[in-house]
Amino acid sequence: MKELRDPAVLRRLLDEIGAKAGLLGRTPRLMEVCGTHTMTLFKHGLTPMLAEAGVEMVSGPGCPVCITPNAVHEAAIAAVTRTEGLTLAAFGDMTRVPTRKGSLQAAVPAAGSRLRIVYSPEEALDEARREPGRQVVFFGAGFETTIPGIAYTAKRAAAEGLRNFSILPALWLIPPALRAILDAGEIAVDGFIYPGHVSAVIGAAPYEFVARDYGIPGAIAGFEPGDMLLGVRSVLDQALAGRAEVALEYGRAIGREGNAVARALMDEVFEPFDAVWRGLGKIPGSGLRFRAEYAGLDAGRRWGMAAETAEMADASDLAGCRCGEVLRGVIRPAGCPLFSKRCRPDSPLGPCMVSFEGACLIHFKYGPVRRARS
Amino acid sequence: MCLAVPAKIVRLEESGQGTASYMGSEVRANFSLVPRARPGDWVIIHAGFAISIVDAREARETLRLFKEMAATDRR
Numbered sequence: 201m202k203e204l205r206d207p208a209v210l211r212r213l214l215d216e217i218g219a220k221a222g223l224l225g226r227t228p229r230l231m232e233v234c235g236t237h238t239m240t241l242f243k244h245g246l247t248p249m250l251a252e253a254g255v256e257m258v259s260g261p262g263c264p265v266c267i268t269p270n271a272v273h274e275a276a277i278a279a280v281t282r283t284e285g286l287t288l289a290a291f292g293d294m295t296r297v298p299t300r301k302g303s304l305q306a307a308v309p310a311a312g313s314r315l316r317i318v319y320s321p322e323e324a325l326d327e328a329r330r331e332p333g334r335q336v337v338f339f340g341a342g343f344e345t346t347i348p349g350i351a352y353t354a355k356r357a358a359a360e361g362l363r364n365f366s367i368l369p370a371l372w373l374i375p376p377a378l379r380a381i382l383d384a385g386e387i388a389v390d391g392f393i394y395p396g397h398v399s400a401v402i403g404a405a406p407y408e409f410v411a412r413d414y415g416i417p418g419a420i421a422g423f424e425p426g427d428m429l430l431g432v433r434s435v436l437d438q439a440l441a442g443r444a445e446v447a448l449e450y451g452r453a454i455g456r457e458g459n460a461v462a463r464a465l466m467d468e469v470f471e472p473f474d475a476v477w478r479g480l481g482k483i484p485g486s487g488l489r490f491r492a493e494y495a496g497l498d499a500g501r502r503w504g505m506a507a508e509t510a511e512m513a514d515a516s517d518l519a520g521c522r523c524g525e526v527l528r529g530v531i532r533p534a535g536c537p538l539f540s541k542r543c544r545p546d547s548p549l550g551p552c553m554v555s556f557e558g559a560c561l562i563h564f565k566y567g568p569v570r571r572a573r574s
Numbered sequence: 575m576c577l578a579v580p581a582k583i584v585r586l587e588e589s590g591q592g593t594a595s596y597m598g599s600e601v602r603a604n605f606s607l608v609p610r611a612r613p614g615d616w617v618i619i620h621a622g623f624a625i626s627i628v629d630a631r632e633a634r635e636t637l638r639l640f641k642e643m644a645a646t647d648r649r
Contacts, residue, residue: 203640212643236577291621320622322604342621345578348607349623397578400618400626426640452633453580453618454626462607462625556577 204426205244213429214253220436221254228255229388230435231381231529233374234262234395235557236423242566244425255432258387258529259562261377262395264342265291265555266527267477268370270299270517276339276368277301279503283335285312289324290339292317297551298518304339321353321367328357328365337499341370344401347488348462351469354490354497366499369489371470374398375406376486377477382414384480387529391435392418393428396450401466403458404446411444422450469494478517478551479524521550526559533563540564578620580628583613594619 203209221228232238238259241247247257261267277299280288288304295304295317304315318324324338340350350367357365374395381387394407399420410416417438421431427450434447448456466488475487490498517524521543522536533539533552543549545561552560581594581601590606594617601619605611608624616628 201637203637203644206640206644209640209643212646320604322622345620345625348625349604349621352604352606352623397618397620397625400578451629452636453628455629459607459625461609465607 201424204422204424206426210244210246210425210429213426213433214249217250217255217429217433217436218253220433220440223440224436228390228436228439229258230255230391230393230432231258231260231387231389232262232393232428233260233378234393234398235259235266235555235559235562236397237262237393237395237421237428238559238562239557240423240425240428242562245566246425246428250432255436258389258532259526259559260392260529261381261477261480261527262343262374262398263527263552263555263557263559264346264370264372265293265297266523266551266558267372267377267479268294268297268341268551269476269478270297272368272370273297273304274299274301275500276337277304277307279337279368279499280304280309280313280315281307282310283313283503284310285334286310287314287316287327287331287334287336288339289316289318289327289336291319291341293555293557294339294341296548296554298548298554300518321350322356325353325357325362325365328362329360332362332364335364335366337503338365338367339370340367343372343374343395343398344466345395345397347371347466347470348401348459351465354469354494355465357497358494366497366502367490368499368503369470371488372475372477373472373486373488375402375409376483377480378407378410380477380480380483380486381528382410382416384528389416389529390439391416391432393431393435394418394420394446396420396422396427396453399450399458400454401459401462403454404448404456405458407446411446415444417444417447419447419449420454422453477527479527518549523550523552523558523560526552533560536560578618578625580616581619581624583611583615583617583624586611586613594624 328336470488552558581596
């Protein structure tokens with residue numbers, strides 16, 4: 201798909217976008233919800249070029265590592281440091297998040313316990329199968345992209361009757377978070393670039409309320425530079441026509457209906473609840489927890505972590521970290537006094553500087569953003 | 575963490591597991607979430623699970639669009 205990176209075509213799309221923004225007569229502000237989109241935009245220099253074309257891009261909450269509150273990270277740290285003979289399996293990014301109790305990576309495990317970095321939830325399950333004498337806890341964090349795989353793994357563990365496997369859930373749903381950002385009214389958003397791979401599971405329908413209730417256009421986009429510019433162009437076309445819809449600019453990889461098999465699995469194992477997000481607070485129906493039939497797999501219950509994780513707000517953030525405001529799009533990373541000074545990739549003070557999808561790390565790596573022309 | 579990549583299915587097994595080719599190397603993945611996928615199909619793989627089948631016709635359409643834009647540009 202090198203065609204989607206062809207500089208001449210990208211230039212042409214940027215020119216078209218510039219012309220459309222000019223016709224709008226104002227600088228539209230578009231939120232790219234997904235952290236991987238932020239990465240594409242910065243890696244290919246698109247955010248500054250879009251600013252020159254008169255479109256302001258702002259990063260949203262689409263980084264699961266980042267929006268998981270510190271209290272949940274601390275519960276995982278507590279599990280591996282207080283319990284003997286336990287294997288805590290986690291995605292790599294999750295192990296580096298700094299908390300009041302240090303990070304998972306730097307934590308000293310209890311006797312016989314260890315931390316294992318996995319790429320897939322199934323690797324954690326394999327660990328439990330291989331060593332039936334050890335308790336294996338999988339720190340299951342993710343959005344709708346990741347949740348079906350975690351649900352599949354939970355179902356397998358239940359079917360096999362594995363008594364030494366459990367999951368600490370940190371499962372988040374994107375659409376309720378978008379509603380929370382819109383209802384907070386802290387930031388005016390003229391359009392959304394919806395996450396391509398979350399949409400591979402949930403489809404287009406869950407975003408329809410943004411167009412219908414808020415009149416804000418949006419497009420589901422893929423992850424090549426050309427894909428993203430098609431998404432931006434679509435949003436501007438809608439704005440110019442006075443329309444608001446959920447356009448699909450990533451039809452090659454996903455359908456408007458999403459993946460019904462994946463959704464059914466999620467729904468079978470988990471149920472929604474009012475979860476607390478870093479920076480966004482408690483959002484109705486924005487998290488998933490185990491249904492009663494699968495409660496035996498809930499590490500939170502098994503290890504008594506549930507109480508710690510249920511009711512915590514930003515009190516657990518490290519002093520001065522403004523990751524929460526970055527996740528809401530209210531400030532850019534450079535707006536945080538710690539950014540690139542005390543908080544750097546080798547000495548992060550918050551998750552946004554840790555995760556590969558974290559806005560602070562991406563801004564640090566790929567440089568400052570010029571302001572949009574007005 | 576939320577990275578997903580396109581890969582081409584090489585082999586599917588009864589268990590739902592299988593292998594796919596990603597940038598020249600074979601990777602293991604679980605294909606249970608895309609029961610209609612067949613060897614030779616391109617899929618999007620995320621955290622060890624294929625979550626979506628790439629629509630070859632739509633992919634060709636995207637390519638056509640970009641090639642067309644490139645061609646107009648050179649005129």
